[in-house]
Amino acid sequence: MTSPSSRNLTLSASTPEDILAAVPVVLSFEPEHSVVMLTFGGIDTFHARVDLPPPRLVDDAVESLLEPARALRVAQVLFVVYADDGPTVRTMSQRLRRAFERAGIDVLELLRAYDGRWFAPHLRGVPREGVPYDVEDHRFRAQAVVQGIVVHRSRADLEAVLQPRAEAVAEVERVLVGAAPSPPGEIADLVACRLDGGRFTDAELARLLLGLAEWPGEEAARAAITRGSATRHVRLWTDAVQRAPDALVAEPAALLGLAAWLAGQGALSWCAVQRCLDAEPDHRLAHLVAHALSRAVPPSAWELVEAG
Numbered sequence: 171m172t173s174p175s176s177r178n179l180t181l182s183a184s185t186p187e188d189i190l191a192a193v194p195v196v197l198s199f200e201p202e203h204s205v206v207m208l209t210f211g212g213i214d215t216f217h218a219r220v221d222l223p224p225p226r227l228v229d230d231a232v233e234s235l236l237e238p239a240r241a242l243r244v245a246q247v248l249f250v251v252y253a254d255d256g257p258t259v260r261t262m263s264q265r266l267r268r269a270f271e272r273a274g275i276d277v278l279e280l281l282r283a284y285d286g287r288w289f290a291p292h293l294r295g296v297p298r299e300g301v302p303y304d305v306e307d308h309r310f311r312a313q314a315v316v317q318g319i320v321v322h323r324s325r326a327d328l329e330a331v332l333q334p335r336a337e338a339v340a341e342v343e344r345v346l347v348g349a350a351p352s353p354p355g356e357i358a359d360l361v362a363c364r365l366d367g368g369r370f371t372d373a374e375l376a377r378l379l380l381g382l383a384e385w386p387g388e389e390a391a392r393a394a395i396t397r398g399s400a401t402r403h404v405r406l407w408t409d410a411v412q413r414a415p416d417a418l419v420a421e422p423a424a425l426l427g428l429a430a431w432l433a434g435q436g437a438l439s440w441c442a443v444q445r446c447l448d449a450e451p452d453h454r455l456a457h458l459v460a461h462a463l464s465r466a467v468p469p470s471a472w473e474l475v476e477a478g
Contacts, residue, residue, distance in 0.1 A: 186279075186281055186288050186290065186293075186301070186303070187288075187303050187305060187308070188308075188310070189208070189248065189250060189281065190250065190281070190283055190288060190303055190305050191305035191308035191309075191310040191311065192208075192310050193206050193208070193217075193250055194305075194321045195310050195311070195313075195314045195319060195321055196208075196217050197217070197219055197436075197437050198319070198320065198321060198322060198328055198435060198437045198438060199321065199322040199323070199324055199325050199327065199328045199437060200321070200322070200323055200324055201219055201250075201252045201325070202252055202324060202325075203221060203222045203252060203253050204219050204220065204221060204222060204251075204252045204253075205219065205220050205221075205222055205231065205235070205249060205250075205251050205252075205262060205266070206218070206219045206249065206250045206251075206252070207219070207235050207239070207247055207248075207249055208247065208248045208249075208250075209239060209242070209244040209246070209247050210244070210245060210246040210247070210248075210278075211244060211245030211246050212239070212242040212243050212244035212245065213242045213243050213468070214242055214468035214470060216238070216242065216436075216466045216468065217436075218235060218238065218436075218466060219437075220234055220235060222251070222252075222253050222258065222259070222262065223258075223262070224258070225257070225258050225261065228258065228261055228262050228265055229265065231262065232262070232265050232266055232269050233269075234464075235266070236269050236270060236273060236275075237465070238465055238466030239270070239273070239275055239466075240273055240275075241465065241466070242466060242468070244275055245275065245276065246275065246276040246277075246278050247270060247275055247276070247277055247278065248277070248278045248279050248280075248281075249263075249266055249277070249279070249280045249281070250280075250281045250282070250283060251263060251280070251281070251282045251283070252282075252283050252284065253282070253284060254284050254285070255282065255284070255289070259282065263280050263282075266280065267280065279292070279293070280292070283303075284300075286302055286303065286304065287299070287300030287301060287302055287303065288300055288301050288303050289301075325437070328437055328438065328441055329441045329444075331408065331412075331438075331441070332408070332411050332412065332423070332426075332441055332442060332445050333412070334412060334413075334414070334415075334416070334419075335412045335413060338412060338413040339413055339414070339415055341372045341413075342372050342375055342376050342379075342413050342414065342415060343415050344372075345372050345373050345376045346376045346379075346380070346415070349373070349376040349377050349380060350377060350380070351377060351380035351381040351383070351384065351387065352374075352377040352378050352380070352381035352387065353381065353386075353387070354381070354386045354387050354389070354390035355390070356377070356381070357378060357381050357382070357387050357390045357391050358390045358391070358393075358394060360374055360378055361390075361391055361394045361406070362394065364406055365394075365399065365402050365403065365406060366402065369406070369409045370406075370409070370410060372413075375410060375413060375414070378410075379410075379414055379415075379418040379421065379422070380418070382418075382421035382422065382425075383418065383421060388421055388424075388425075388455070391421075391425055392425060392428065392455065395425065395428055395429050395432065396432070397432050397433075397469055397470070397472065400429045400430075400432035400433035400469075401429075401433045403425070403426075403429035403432075403433075404426065404429045404430050404433050404435060404438070407422050407423075407425050407426035407429055407442075408426055410422040410425075410426075411423050411426055411442065411445060416449060417449075419445065419446070419449050420446045420449040420450035420453050420456070421446075423442050423443070423445040423446035423449070423456070424442070424443070424446040424453055424455040424456045424459070425455075426438075426439075426442040426445075427439045427440075427442035427443040427446060427455070427456055427459040427460075428455060428459050430442055431459050431462060431463060431469060431472075432469045432472055433469075434469065436463060439459060439463055440460075440463055443456045443459050443460050443463070447460075
């Protein structure tokens, strides 16, 4: 499953160590047992990750990366495979090169990283035993901190960010008893009021969650999310997801998925979409965002949807 990322962040990489430092920053987590694709020269820059597949699904994984690259007319790609060497890794690497080159997309390099070493069989002078690397103190990490980007240790750590906070959920559940749903106008006002700082109070969140359960309420909240405000919405709705009871978490999770996609935080968006679909498998907005993510649809396309 691809996890597109198009953060408004410029990282100028010139060495394999630079690439290995950039990947966790653009993905928001340290990948493991993964294939990461960085793209260059397309209609819209994006990066994607798939789990390293079992042998029978290698071709499907290659196609899942190739399809969005073709659609966005990518000129060049660079792959990083995070895994130990083995038949599946070699097969995946060969088929990636073959498929992309047949599609007219230049494969700049295919690196492999494992156990603190990077490998590049096609680069001259690289020893067979690989090259040790450590990117913890790389300048890209410092740049990420300055721009408020958190790099998680793993995908699981990123997913954990959206898990319920038991005590906070209990407080919201307590005030839900007897709470009245916020009408759409109040939802829009609450979101606008809290967007630039702070968080919903327990009473506000309780009314908001009840109001979001109705289509006009969700539409009012969704309409407030734009590319320019997306990062602030990510903060607001992340907190709401953490505090929402399971029965009411689908709506804020879907809104977070939309906001994270528009903010270029593809991995977080996927986590939010999954959180929503676990609670409500047929959720329309979550499926719309999932479709956009899986096809690497650029966030700029949302402006066309809104205009239409």
